[in-house]
Amino acid sequence: MLSSHLLVCCHFDIHSMQMDSRQLKDCDIQALLEGDNSDEDIICDNSDDDPDYVLQEFQNNEDSESENEDMDQTVITNNIPANLAGASKSRNRLQQPDPxxxxxxxxxxxxxDVFNDISGVTDDFQLDVNSSVLDLFSYFVDNELIDMFKQQTNLYARQKLRKMRSSESLTVKSRMNEWKTVTLVEIKNFLAIIFHQSISQRPQLIDHWSKDPTVASNYCPNVMSRNRFLLILSNFHLNDNYLFKKRGEPGHDPLHKVRPLIDNIQRRFQQAYLPGEKITIDEGMCAFRGRLQFKQYMPQKPNKYGIKLYMLSEADSGYVWNFSVFCGQSNVVINIVTNLLGSLSGAGRTLYTDRFYTSxxxxxxxxxxxxxxxxxxxxxxxxxxxxxxxxxxxxxxxxxxxxxxxxxxxxxxxxxxxxxxxxxxxxxxxxxxxxxxxxxxxxxxxxxxxxKAGVDLTDQLMSYGVFDHKTVKWGKKLTFHCLLMSVVNACILHNKVKGKKMSVTQFMKLLCTELPICEGDSPRQGSCGGQLGRLSTGNHFLEKNSNPSRKDKNTENVQSLLC
Known part of the structure; x- marks a missing residue:
């Protein structure tokens, strides 16, 4: 006669197998009841001497009593010989916990491991104490990248004009009628105005060219005319739209519009500098409230809506060494962290993370x-x-x-x-x-x-200058955000190379002074980096206008000799 333990185990095993989709046949059940009862391994005793039962006390994957009961049942069925438990192999097999x-x-x-890697400015970053602010910025955004901005902007403008003419939507008053091929100098002047508007905020974009003394600015009118700036801004592009693969097609890239810039500055960030022993990973936010598939909401951030970036920064300086844009892909933390670490792994560094990542x-x-x-x-x-x-x-x-x-x-x-x-x-x-x-x-x-505040320090430095004017084009928002990230990294390297502490705002002021006037360029007349070029030389006197276009009975028309 079978022992009571065997009857209990067999009864449980038959019941569990009946619940499984792969049920036993009648002959199999008969063979089970008439099997050999001399095997002591089939007896399950949940005592303290059973090592399998003791290990279950350290299994931390169960959060309820029902789950614990399921684990106890798994222990019971696992002690039955292999020929008795074939109906539910994957579900009833005991998974041994990691010691x-x-x-x-x-x-x-x-x-x-102890930290054994070099840190600081690399040999590839061939700049010294005599390098200017423009030299530091040009390492990340060089002439080759700016030339790509020029080519893609002109390409998009031609495509846009062709489309408007074919659809007969190009009106007489349209600003696109005034389009002329943009030059390398104009792209540099355009970027200089973007940086100036980031540190000199106005209620509206066109207020930077306003003659109202309460909001008037001398910088933007002397670098580029308002209409020309708005025309370049509306056509500013980084990649060919005709090469974009739609969602579901092979090779689809949600970041197609900004991919050339992201790949370039990611590579430059890593080539210029190696962070020290202590690094941090956290999320950053590029503010954007328009329509976008991968727009995120983060209530703890100052900008609650926008494009989320995973950023790896040096803990003490805030230098951004690597980043990735979250565009709706899988949110597996281990993959995110290991991809951001890249070549920094294996050198004994210490990573500081918040509760979202740590496990x-x-x-x-x-x-x-x-x-x-x-x-x-x-x-x-x-x-x-x-x-x-x-x-x-x-x-x-x-x-x-x-x-x-x-x-x-x-x-x-x-x-x-x-x-x-x-x-x-x-x-x-x-x-x-x-x-x-x-x-x-x-x-x-x-x-x-x-x-812990490496990425938070980066966000703080970037908040001092941000292009905050509204736009429905997320690609432009992310582009200007990445350019500002390059400015912050250039400022950090400036302080490390020269041993000085310059604020990001002061760095951007100097950049706005040097960027429009580059050697070999011919900027627009009056472009002198924030000074009034038209009034900077000679003496200005008034004389009577001999041929006035409009006379006033009470006043005489006068004009400057140099104007």
């Missing part, structure tokens, strides 16, 4: 490629210690668990703070605040607070 996921209360010093899985993947991770984490992340779910701590108290090099800390400040680190121990450090009081915090929390 590295076992948490303990013994602290230890992590054994990770035990990411920490172990980065450990494999020689990169440490420090960051805040959500308490319900898969793989964290189970006791964190209903943890109650007093202010200043902490609890930690360790799994080899991975440290998990819960520390109570005003509210619980959950941290993961592969670079720290659970040591508490006492420090003195600015007010002279002493406070105690975990070492990983102090380190995180000092180095």
């Amino acid at each position: 590295r996921a076992l948490w303990n209360e013994v602290d230890a010093i992590p054994t990770l 035990p899985e990411l920490a172990r993947e980065l450990e494999k490629i020689g990169t440490a991770l420090v960051g805040t984490v959500m308490k319900n992340r898969r793989g964290l210690p189970r006791e964190w779910k209903n943890l109650i701590l007093q202010k200043g108290e902490q609890i930690f668990r360790r799994s080899e090099n991975l440290l998990a800390i819960c520390w109570k400040d005003k509210r619980p703070v959950y941290m993961l680190s592969t670079r720290h121990t659970a040591q508490m450090i006492t420090y003195q605040t600015k007010r002279g009081t002493e406070k105690t915090k975990p070492a990983c929390v102090l380190d995180y607070n000092q180095n």
